[in-house]
Amino acid sequence: DAGVTQSPTHLIKTRGQQVTLRCSPKSGHDTVSWYQQALGQGPQFIFQYYEEEERQRGNFPDRFSGHQFPNYSSELNVNALLLGDSALYLCASSPDRNNEQFFGPGTRLTVL
Amino acid sequence: EDQVTQSPEALRLQEGESSSLNCSYTVSGLRGLFWYRQDPGKGPEFLFTLYSAGEEKEKERLKATLTKKESFLHITAPKPEDSATYLCAVLGGGYNKLIFGAGTRLAVHP
Numbered sequence: 001d002a003g004v005t006q007s008p009t010h011l012i013k014t015r016g017q018q019v020t021l022r023c024s025p026k027s028g029h030d031t032v033s034w035y036q037q038a039l040g041q042g043p044q045f046i047f048q049y050y051e052e053e054e055r056q057r058g059n060f061p062d063r064f065s066g067h068q069f070p071n072y073s074s075e076l077n078v079n080a081l082l083l084g085d086s087a088l089y090l091c092a093s094s095p096d097r098n099n100e101q102f103f104g105p106g107t108r109l110t111v112l
Numbered sequence: 113e114d115q116v117t118q119s120p121e122a123l124r125l126q127e128g129e130s131s132s133l134n135c136s137y138t139v140s141g142l143r144g145l146f147w148y149r150q151d152p153g154k155g156p157e158f159l160f161t162l163y164s165a166g167e168e169k170e171k172e173r174l175k176a177t178l179t180k181k182e183s184f185l186h187i188t189a190p191k192p193e194d195s196a197t198y199l200c201a202v203l204g205g206g207y208n209k210l211i212f213g214a215g216t217r218l219a220v221h222p
Contacts, residue, residue: 044212058209100146103157
């Protein structure tokens with residue numbers, strides 16, 4: 001049984017560009033959450049998707065947007081990249097909002 | 113405001129030297145406290161979920177406990193392969209997001 005998968009593994013962009021990160025949840029999971037983890041910090045919640053809709057959002061600007069597809073996979077889009085957006089972006093899936101969230105390996109985004 | 117504080121920030125142990133990591137939390141309506149292990153550059157690996165004060169869970173050399181204000185992760189006779197960052201997170205009432213602490217970086221030396 002495959003766990004949570006994310007692509008790409010690493011990404012280098014320049015300021016002002018746009019990026020799309022992808023996530024496939026663990027089999028049987030229908031809820032996907034995205035987190036941003038800066039170096040030396042704990043993950044910070046960006047948003048959560050359930051039934052193809054954004055269910056909750058953290059303190060991130062509108063430049064951060066997402067989507068969930070009918071097969072429960074998800075995308076995170078970031079527009080107008082800033083240097084401060086450089087971080088490890090983590091996707092987590094769960095069978096429902098009350099259960100353990102299982103994380104993928106992350107996408108390391110570097111903004112130059 | 114809900115928050116999680118972990119201590120110490122970093123811990124260096126000799127192989128076989130047992131110790132404990134602390135996670136203090138403030139949350140309205142705790143729905144779960146979670147421990148994760150994270151290796152450098154990788155995603156967090158789920159270890160335990162605790163739901164109520166007095167609950168304990170064990171896995172190999174790790175044991176997690178929970179009170180109304182804090183959780184401890186006890187590491188018994190650690191080995192070098194236990195070296196990692198250990199993250200604590202809470203799930204509170206009225207929201208679906210995990211609130212994480214900054215983690216404890218554990219280094220176990222032979």
